[in-house]
Amino acid sequence: MWRLARRPTLQARFGHFFSTAVPGPCIVHKRGADILHDPWFNKDTGFPSTERDRLGLRGLLPPRVISFEQQYDRFMLSFRSLEHNTQGEPADVTSLAKWRILNRLHDRNETLYYRVLIDNIQDFAPIIYTPTVGLVCQNYGGLFRRPRGMYFSAKDKGEMMSMIYNWPSEQVDMIVITDGSRILGLGDLGVQGIGIPIGKLDIYVAAAGINPQRILPVMLDVGTNNKRLLEDNLYLGIRQPRLEGEEYLSIVDEFMEAMSARWPKAVVQFEDFQMKWAFETLQRYRKRFCMFNDDIQGTAGVALAGLLGAVRAQGRPLSDFVRQKIVVVGAGSAGIGVLNMAKQAISRMVRDGDKNEVGNHNPFWLLDKNGLITKARQNLDPAAARFARGSGPGEIEGLGEGSSLLEVVRKVKPHVLLGLSGVGDIFNEQILRAMRDSDSPRPAIFAMSNPTKNAECTAAEAFKYAGENIVFASGSPFENVDLGDGKVGHVNQANNMYLFPGIGLGALISGARLISDGMLQAASERLASYITDEEIQKGIIFPSISRIRHITAEVGAAVVQAAVAEELAQGYRDMDPNELKQMTREETENFVASNMWYPVYNPLVHEK
Incomplete structure (x- = not known):
């Protein structure tokens, strides 16, 4: 008989980033069945006897009190049983079945739902978020x-x-x-x-x-x-x-x-x-x-962190980012957002150098469904115009308006091929093989479109056709690739969830009036610096999702510090913003972490 094996929870591994205080009482204005039907306050069979008496629940529940941990184990056993019973079913059927069981828990008991989600975030994020959420919407x-x-x-x-x-x-x-x-x-x-x-x-x-x-x-x-x-x-x-x-x-x-x-x-x-x-x-x-657009700014920040990681993986200093050749496929909000943020990063890196050179420097080749975008394009979208290729230094003979992706890759020999096209399999075998001739000894291929069927290529295809030495990232999850002889082709999920929670939390904690480019840039750079040199050498440029609360605390702290530096911070709730100004980086991270909610059953007290 198979048994449920419980992994160490996130709280056990990153206890510093979870609330450990004894929960205080929560005032409720409901009693009886109304409490049981409210997922914010419902504890199912976890209500202790004293609460059952004061909230009018006695007789409305089976008599035995089941602890939070027992409820957790019971749900996880049900979920693993579902996994076991749906093996061999079509992927869509399995994904929706998993979503349904989680959704039923969400509808009934939010505290238990979020505890299950936090402790199993790596397994459950693809169910409640990308890619299953697309199937749910359909x-x-x-x-x-x-x-x-x-x-x-x-x-x-x-x-x-x-x-x-x-x-x-x-x-x-x-x-x-x-x-x-x-x-x-x-x-x-x-x-x-x-x-x-x-x-x-x-x-x-x-x-x-x-x-x-x-x-x-x-x-x-x-x-x-x-x-x-x-x-x-x-x-x-x-x-x-x-x-x-x-x-x-x-x-x-x-x-x-x-x-x-x-x-x-x-x-x-x-x-x-x-x-x-x-x-x-x-x-x-x-x-x-105080707002931002995740598709433009969040995607751009994650992509920039990946691009900086690719430079590190090539064994070059980050300052060499200005000399990268980057082909971007997709001129929608995500693609233009990435280009805007990357351009800002390049400008900052070389601001002490020749500013004329900076102004003329265009390391990007942008393509849409009609091919390479140049200044000769009719009805050129203003958002894409600043990245359109023209004539003069940096231009490549033989490439012009509407040149195909294969032509561009063969002639540019890019260090990075970045896909935000929403078109599945657009990075075909020919294009991936052409990346073998990249001017980088370790080219990067980012297939970032979601959901999985819209990914520009799979991880297996990228390593098979472009070579084993590439750096690979995708928007949807793929398994690492077995390259034989004990070697592994690491798959990096360039997921917006690395950044948008930290951006939102940092803006909230700082009481920012608005979310500036500087705050977004700080978030991206903190994410890029999170990976160790040892991980980078293996081709790992994004951390494990299992560390997401730790990552978010660091990213959020970077956003807070940027908001303070730009005098946008007004303080969290009743907090004096001057307190934020006096905090060190470590103190800011601790402050951000200490304000993270963690799911526990609060004692409930009825008040009319």
């Missing part, structure tokens, strides 16, 4: 059981300021919002995109210790252009084409004003907006609210 109408988060639709115009007070939490610290227009690489999924904010905020709780009673997933339902959804009887959104122009912006404006009126200190993360609205809303709100 099937949301059929999977819907109970609402989570808030829905603001085009039909609610003029009502949002009052609607925002329907949310039961008095305080909200973190909001993730989407309009469902570009869900992962799956396109317009309308209201079904609510799964993305829900999954992101679960990661915020697990990785950054944001209190789950202070989070809010938001869906802005402005219609959908997805004909299949409009004809689907199970579709739960409004049935109309997407709003555009000022009509669209007026909806987003109204929500942002309503949100800020009730929770002026909340941090807002924009997620999975189509490119035109991603850039428009970022520029529209970033100086007025």
